[in-house]
Structures are given as C-alpha cells and as structure tokens.
Amino acid sequence: MAKKVIATLKTGTGASFTRCIKMVKSPKTGAYIIKEEIVHNDHIKDFFKES
Secondary structure, X not given: OHHHHHHXXXXXXXXXXXXXXXXXXXXXXXXXXXXXXXXXXXXHHHHHHOO
C-alpha cells in the first residue's frame, strides 16, 4: 500500500507538497512537541514562522 502513496506523490500535483516537521516548546509543560504537516511548497516558510 505504501508503494501506491509514494507513486501518487511523484506524479501530478503531489510533487508540489512537502512534509514539514518542527519542534515546538509547550508553554504548559515546557516539553518539546513535534509538529508535523504536509504543506504546499508555497506555504513552507509560513509553516516554520508560526509557533
């Protein structure tokens, strides 16, 4: 099943998206949380700007 997903991301509009991962510090506990999203290439900088 993973092969189908990878094949779809390489063709058509799937190639214009990127998986972004960043670490965000929780204000409540102080521990770091990993935030992960699939973002359009035009909005990558916006994803990393916001906390």
